[in-house]
Amino acid sequence: MKFILIRLSNIGLRGTTLVSKFFLIFLLARYLEPSELGLYGLLTVTISYVLFLLGLDFYVYANREVLKADVAVRGRLLKSEAALWGGLYTAILPLTLFLFVFELLPWKLLPWFLCLLVLEHITQELNRLLVILSRQLVASWILFFRAGAWCLVVIALMGAEPEYRTLETVMTAWVLGAFVALGIGFVVIVRSGIGGWKLPIDWAWVRKGIRIALPMLVATLALRAFYTVDRYWFEELVGLDVLGAYVLFIGMCNALLSFMDAGVFTFFNPALISANANQDAKVFREKFRQMLIQTVGLVIGFSLVAWYVVDPLLRWLDRPLYLEYQYLFGWLLLGNALFVMSMVPHYGLYARGHDKPLVISHLVGLVVFVATTALITPHTSDLAVPFGLISGFGFILFWKTLQFYRLTPPNWR
Structure with missing residues (x-):
């Protein structure tokens, strides 16, 4: 019965997120010019694509390893994965500027792009980790704030006030929603009882994971x-x-x-x-x-x-x-x-x-x-x-x- 209730709650949250995103697209189609909706589409898919470069698809290896590891040492693995992210951020984020240099995206979207890229990556990895740890309900809450709650806010604002019918409104709400999701994820991980955070970074584990993850990244x-x-x-x-x-x-x-x-x-x-x-x-x-x-x-x-x-x-x-x-x-x-x-x-x-x-x-x-x-x-x-x-x-x-x-x-x- 508990499993059924959790699954129904999970489906309810994700269903609400899904419906919110669905109606947001229609609202943007109604209130924004088709060219603005097209630009929004380019921005979202580009962020989604670069996310995989930032994460290197390392979760394919790491999450299976975390699931098998004892709770007392899981923190070391997560800490090692975070160290890998830091290096990838340093290498990849500057390269994304070429998207704007070659005018694939307009320069006015650069601050939004960089901010959302980092927030989306971290919250996505938190979501995946919680799912593999069978914390699907918490993962659904994170997803809801990351991709659903802010959509509801935009829908309400655009429906009520014409002045909010802009692409900037969408970007602002998206960033705020991602920040809330990030906060929830960190609190849950800190309170999960995972140990091993003070252990040194396991670079050998990281290198092994990269060798395994790279084919899946491709x-x-x-x-x-x-x-x-x-x-x-x-x-x-x-x-x-x-x-x-x-x-x-x-x-x-x-x-x-x-x-x-x-x-x-x-x-x-x-x-x-x-x-x-x-x-x-x-x-x-x-x-x-x-x-x-x-x-x-x-x-x-x-x-x-x-x-x-x-x-x-x-x-x-x-x-x-x-x-x-x-x-x-x-x-x-x-x-x-x-x-x-x-x-x-x-x-x-x-x-x-x-x-x-x-x-x-x-x-x-x-x-x-x-x-x-x-x-x-x-x-x-x-x-x-x-x-x-x-x-x-x-x-x-x-x-x-x-x-x-x-x-x-x-x-x-």
Whole structure:
């Protein structure tokens, strides 16, 4: 009963976060110019992409190690990971200035970009750590303040006062929400009883983690490139105004992945890892089956609802541009569904320690995306990127499913 209550509370918090982000996108589409919404989309995906460079995907190694370590020494591992972050900040943050030097982003966004980059990285790592330590409810609170509560504030302000209908309002609220999330995370970690903070930094552990994490980082960067390159490429093909419509539609589609993370993957990933560590094939098989069934059901349900509500929502926005490009939504919805489905074999392979197939699938999938988009561009510039996403994600789903079937013993799948 306690588990059920915690899970319902977790889903409630993450559901509220999801709904908040969903309505924020629509509110921005209503009150901001399409070009401003497009710029907001470029900023958010660029921050999301650079986050992986700042973290080096080290959590892939570190969180599994922290979960296995005794509570009395976990602090040393976390302290060592923080030392790695410090070095990465020093090396990478100055390089991000080239985004502005080459005018990929306007200079007026630089202070917001740097501040949000650091805050988002730390709170993201805290969230991941708490999830792997089975503190999902606290992690959901952090996520709520980091990505949901401030959205509600912006919605209220923009709805009440026209003077707040600016991109600066969004940035200010985002920073404040991230600060609150950061404070909650630090308090929980300090009070968690973790020991070993005074032990010296384990640089050998860090080096080993880097060697393990780097291949996964390459895979993650390739995967995230789908949702970063697509925006810049789409803007280049059809312009910043139409990019606003693309950002709106892809934001609606990505709500599915956010909900799946909150209600399905967050719970099943630690369970699959533990079952594999305990060599419990029965539990692994049962959890994987449950994850598959829930994923298929939610993907179908979400897609049907989204398909039927998009038209009235776009008419409420009262901006002809979005209705004109509504046909993009169906293709983006299909691509996103393929990506979400690919996460089922992904988590199965990850829990079993088969990282190489994940790396290969993301790298080759990115090549498929780029090649498809480039080939289609001369024929239809507005659909080239969506078709590229469908091709790339379709390949990733096929490859991960094949490799999971090949590498997993029959009694485990």
